[in-house]
Amino acid sequence: MRRLFSNRGATVGLVTVLLLFAFAFLGPLVSPWAYDYIDYTALSSPPDGAHWFGTNNIGQDVFAQTARGMQKSLLIGLLVALFSTAIAGFLGAMAGYFGGWVDRVVMIFVDLLLVLPSFLIIAILSPRLKQFGWLILVALLALFGWMITARVVRSLTLSIKEREFIRAARYMGIGHFTIITRHILPNVASFLVIDATIAIGAAVLTESGLSYFGFGVQPPDVSLGTLIAQNQNVATTKPWLFFFAAGALIVFALASNLLGDGLRDALDPTSTAGRTGRRRRLRAGGRGRGGAAPVGRAAALSEDAPAAPVPTRPTGETR
Structure with a gap:
């Protein structure tokens, strides 16, 4: 968590995402108006004390x-990310672990859906x-949203299954x-x-695009896409x-990507950004203790040499 909060972009992204979730799920509780209530005394009224964001042309x-709309878009995005990540993790791990005909069938299915x-x-x-x-929109988006992730999980599984603790479990x-669920997937x-964090933002954008063209959430319900389409x-x-719904969509997409990048740097020490931050901390730590920073070839070796491998342990009991 310290590495996550030391990343300024990730911190901004996390706070923004939490604020948008609070707005989406707590906003209807504090608003004196229901989303479908029509106030005939305030048609196309600009923001004021009674209607904080104003009203539309029929008084809503x-x-x-x-x-x-934000609540519906976020709910769809969360469910799509959850289901697509679960499918990708399970099928990718199965393909990489079993190999053979299982691997071929899964990869053929992946290639078919990708094309x-x-x-x-x-939309049809x-x-x-x-x-x-x-x-049904959640199911369709999840069905077409897991393939790339499954490929990556498969390649990771091919490496993990050759480790000593997997062989010992066999x-x-x-x-x-049991090996897949207790040893491979946790790794x-x-x-x-x-991937799931970034997938939420991607699913919200896709749902909003479909709803914008009339293929997603249908009236009388609303989402960010339908609000943008109605008021463009x-x-x-x-x-x-227009700008409240459009601004919320843009801000959430940017914040979810910032948060995803920050999680990548915090959870994956081998990433480029993670290595850069580690080098800066090493330099600052050396100077702060009064030691001279390494120069020349020593500096290059200290910065670019790979870290010693950490012994891998099984994530669950093997008996």
Whole structure:
């Protein structure tokens, strides 16, 4: 956690994401207006004491609508990231661990889904399945959002399964699925956490794009995409109708990427940014103790030499 909070960008991203989540899920509780309530005495009213973000052309409160739209977009993004990461972790670990025909079948399926135009397929299927509500959108987005992650998990598993503690678990007769769930997946958990964090932002953007074109969340419900689509024509004449939803979407996308980058640097010491920060801390520590910083070839060796390997231990009991 110290490495995460020492990264200024990651700290800003984390605080921003938490504030947006608070706005989305606590905003409707503090707002005096429901998102679908129509105030006939305030049509297209600018922000004031009664309506904090103003009202739209039929008198609905923009604050309540933006909070509701943010809530729906975040909920979809969270579920898509959760399901797609779970699918990627399980199938990628299975392909890398078992190899053979299991690996071939999973990779053929991955390659097939990668060449399909996912946005077009979701746009075609979603309106035809709208009777299932926004949950079908979650299922479709998760179905087309796990393939790249599964490939990375597979490559990591190919390396992990050759380590001594995995071989020892096999020799002791531990089941394959127990090895996958208790030894392999925990060793790739840091990558999955980073990927899921970034996937939330990507899923929110994809959902907003689909809803903008009318293929995602359907009226009378709202999301950030539907709010942007409904008010794009009055962005210059009535900016409060457009810029609150658009600004929330942009800020969340940037914050989730900053947070994902910070988690990568904190959880993966081999990343470029992580090595750069470690070198700076080593230099500052040497000077702070009064020691001379290494120069010339000694400095190059001290900065570029790989760290000693840390012995790998199993993450669970082997018996």
